[in-house]
Amino acid sequence: MAQPGFEPPGSGDFIFTPIFGNSILATKPVLLLFFSVILISVFFIASSRKAAVVPSKLQFAGESIYSFVRDGIGKDVIGHEFQRFVPFLFTIFTFILTNNLFGIIPFMQFPTMSHIGFPVSITIFVYLVYHYVAIKKHGLGKYLKDMCFMPGIPKPMYVLLAPLEFLTYFAIRPLTLAMRLFGNMFAGHLLLMLFTLGGEYLLGSAWVIKIFSAISFSLAIGLSFFEMGIQCLQAYIFTLLAALYIAGALADEH
Amino acid sequence: MSKLLLIRASAEAAPSPVIPNVAEIIVGLIAFSILFILLRTKAVPKFEKAYSDRTDAIQGGLERAEVAQREAEIALKKYNEQLSDARGEAAKIREDARAQGAAIIEELRTKAQEESARITAAAVAAIEAERQQALNSLRNEVGTLATDLASKIVGEALDDQVRQSRIVDRFLSDMEKSK
Numbered sequence: 001m002a003q004p005g006f007e008p009p010g011s012g013d014f015i016f017t018p019i020f021g022n023s024i025l026a027t028k029p030v031l032l033l034f035f036s037v038i039l040i041s042v043f044f045i046a047s048s049r050k051a052a053v054v055p056s057k058l059q060f061a062g063e064s065i066y067s068f069v070r071d072g073i074g075k076d077v078i079g080h081e082f083q084r085f086v087p088f089l090f091t092i093f094t095f096i097l098t099n100n101l102f103g104i105i106p107f108m109q110f111p112t113m114s115h116i117g118f119p120v121s122i123t124i125f126v127y128l129v130y131h132y133v134a135i136k137k138h139g140l141g142k143y144l145k146d147m148c149f150m151p152g153i154p155k156p157m158y159v160l161l162a163p164l165e166f167l168t169y170f171a172i173r174p175l176t177l178a179m180r181l182f183g184n185m186f187a188g189h190l191l192l193m194l195f196t197l198g199g200e201y202l203l204g205s206a207w208v209i210k211i212f213s214a215i216s217f218s219l220a221i222g223l224s225f226f227e228m229g230i231q232c233l234q235a236y237i238f239t240l241l242a243a244l245y246i247a248g249a250l251a252d253e254h
Numbered sequence: 255m256s257k258l259l260l261i262r263a264s265a266e267a268a269p270s271p272v273i274p275n276v277a278e279i280i281v282g283l284i285a286f287s288i289l290f291i292l293l294r295t296k297a298v299p300k301f302e303k304a305y306s307d308r309t310d311a312i313q314g315g316l317e318r319a320e321v322a323q324r325e326a327e328i329a330l331k332k333y334n335e336q337l338s339d340a341r342g343e344a345a346k347i348r349e350d351a352r353a354q355g356a357a358i359i360e361e362l363r364t365k366a367q368e369e370s371a372r373i374t375a376a377a378v379a380a381i382e383a384e385r386q387q388a389l390n391s392l393r394n395e396v397g398t399l400a401t402d403l404a405s406k407i408v409g410e411a412l413d414d415q416v417r418q419s420r421i422v423d424r425f426l427s428d429m430e431k432s433k
Contacts, residue, residue, distance in 0.1 A: 011271040024277045033285045041292040048300035053307050066301045087294035095289055116271060117278025122286055124279070179272075186271060 006201045009193040014114060014186070032112045036098040044094070069093045069239065077243040078250065085246055088129060092122060093239040096181065100231035103189055104224045111231065114185035116178065119238075123178040126242045131169075134249035143249075177241055184234045188227045195220035397422035 018026035025031075047062025055063055069090045074082040096113060103111030113119050134143045147169055148162035199216035202209050401418050 011269075014271055015269070024275070025281070030278070030281050033281065037285050037289045037292075040289060041296070044293060044297035048297045048304070051300040051304040051307065053304065053311050055304065059304070062297075063301060063304065066297075070301075087290065087298045090298060091286065091290040091293050094293070095286060114271075115275070115278055117274040117276070118282040120274045121279045121282025124283065125286060182272075 006198065009190060009197055013193060014189075028110060029112050029115045029118070032102050032108060032110060033099060033118060036095065036102065036112065040094045040098055065094065066090060073236075073239050073243050077240065078247045081250055085129075085243070088125075089239050089243055092126070092242055093235055096122065096238050097232060097235035100185060100235055101228070103185065103192075103231060104228055111185040111189050113181050113234075114189050116182040116186075119178040119181040122238070123174045126177060126245065127174045130242075130245040130249045133246055137250060173245060177238065181234050181238050184230055188230055192220055192223055192227060195223060393422070393426065396426070400425060 016027040016029060018024065019028065019031070020026050044062050044066070047058045048066075050056065050059060052059060070082075070086050073093070074086045074089050078085055099112035099118070101111075102108040103114070137143075138146065144166075148165050149158055150161065150165070153161065195216050199213045199220060202213035202216060205213075397419065400422060404421075
């Protein structure tokens with residue numbers, strides 16, 4: 001820093017010291033994560049408790065989200081075997097969506113998934129599930145063979161394609177899955193911080209510049225709504241891709 | 255812009271945000287597992303139950319309606335059959351009654367004719383008998399009278415029964431001839 005001035009937010013702003021004690025369990029993201037678990041489970045258990053034929057408003061709200069994942073993602077993508085993956089997909093969707101939305105909910109204002117550890121943990125589950133399903137269905141040998149040697153392609157092409165396919169299944173898919181979610185949430189939060197902190201900084205300047213402060217704040221508000229869209233979209237994409245990977249693992253030929 | 259910020263941030267010795275914190279991964283795994291178990295055991299079965307109950311309710315209603323319709327159709331068919339049976343039976347009864355009526359009338363007519371014939375015959379016989387009787391008595395009377403008269407006139411007793419009756423017969427046949 002050559003001169004004192006506006007210090008833009010950086011990755012350092014994503015690091016939280018424990019609210020109490022020394023444990024990482026007491027940092028804001030971890031607390032938010034567990035709060036989301038309580039929130040989601042309480043909401044869905046309460047809304048599904050009666051399981052009435054004619055749903056109450058609460059049941060209808062819960063069911064709408066459930067059927068969105070069940071039919072909109074599970075049934076449409078995976079097909080006739082979708083039912084046993086519904087709880088998994090449903091957990092992924094609600095877990096990511098809630099934690100993403102924490103990014104714009106006042107007083108929380110931190111998307112938990114902008115800490116890469118959390119997307120990675122979900123990705124580990126997806127990774128294990130789709131490989132497990134494929135190996136159980138086709139056996140390890142046939143799974144690897146189908147994966148690397150797609151039928152209907154000239155033999156010399158396998159030199160190029162086999163390693164690429166192998167890499168796709170074992171490295172690129174999990175990496176992109178985790179990175180996409182993390183990157184979107186990280187960048188989004190950074191952007192909101194930039195305009196909010198920038199507006200705050202400009203507020204302390206001469207009155208002409210205060211106008212720009214107002215612009216900065218309104219941009220932050222506008223971007224919050226934009227972020228909400230991205231947060232929902234990312235939760236949807238993550239779940240959809242997980243379903244696609246499972247569907248691919250179940251398919252007879254890759 | 256954010257790339258610049260990132261570079262600056264990392265220049266400030268903050269740990270790279272792309273390197274995952276192992277503790278956070280473990281926390282994430284645990285949180286996800288807890289949520290998964292809760293949703294899978296508590297929420298999803300209930301939602302599925304509501305779904306299947308709803309399907310049952312709709313399908314059950316349709317099935318019940320179908321059964322009711324089938325039953326109504328059977329009842330209608332039965333009713334129509336019974337109605338046509340009853341109609342046939344009524345026609346048969348009417349026909350029988352008509353035939354029976356005709357038979358009765360015929361029988362009565364025959365009986366009446368027989369009776370009338372009998373009565374007529376009896377009457378005829380009675381009349382004939384009476385006529386014969388009257389004729390006989392008349393003949394005797396006339397005979398006696400005529401004989402008496404003749405004896406008176408002729409002065410000849412015609413007491414002899416045999417001669418008397420011969421004379422009367424001759425007289426009468428003479429009378430009949432002369433007519």
